[in-house]
Amino acid sequence: MFKRILTVCIGNICRSPTAEYLFRQRLAPRDIQLSSAGLGALAGHSMDTTAMQLLAEHGIDGAAHRARQLTPAMLREADLVLGMEKSHVDAMVRLAPEASGKIFIFDKWLQGRDIPDPYRQQRVAFDHVYGMITQGVDSWLRYL
Template identity: 50%
Template sequence: MFSRVLIVCVGNVCRSPMAAALLRQRGGRRLEICSAGVQAHNGAHMDADAKAVLKQHRVKSGDHRACQLTPELLHWADLVLLMEQEQLKRVVRLAPEVRGKVFLIGKWQNDLQIADPYRRQKNAFQQTYTHLSRCVDDWLPYLSIEDQ
């Protein structure tokens, strides 16, 4: 069972904070969740459309601030979830020793890759939410969560 989960995307303002918010809502208090981006601008706010879609589905987004992916974060995590196969190359270049705990968030959906909705219309964010919601639910049996 995994208890420390790191979720990674590119800028850490759309997909990974959305997935982290979903996991926080569904995962229980025993789970530690962090998100980061392979090209994040530290301190950037979550995209307004991402935040709006979460709010529409009654998922708390919190006061997210983007953070750059580091080897320390990769070592901290028990499980690292990525949005796209391309991010795996970046992670392995940064810390090759973590390869065994790195997976696509869409692993249980036939290795579904989650498209980046950044700078697209709001319906792209809604589609991202739908995909991430299913993916998060598929990971729950493998996580250290409280009985609900």
């Protein structure tokens, strides 16, 4: 049983917090801790404006989010860690090899694709990524 789920990207202001908040919405009645972090986090920053706007359009308030830098301790403490890209998974395994058995690509149950970074791109890129993250979250629900 997964009690602590961590989603990871680079800056922790677009993809991983979007996944975190979508998981929060879908798993609200369950006793699961959800968090996110970044391999090169813009620590202390709020979510990207467009990412937060997309969540708001779907009834989710991401205003409380503040970016956090990923640490080896976070990887060890989590029961499941989901990286947005294969390179993120590789970097996390290097950071905490002892946690490698619980680190997976976010898109594992679909096509195993990287979720592209929409940072500093047009709204259409954020829409595309939001759709991919929504599908990814939904694909994990049966295993949680």
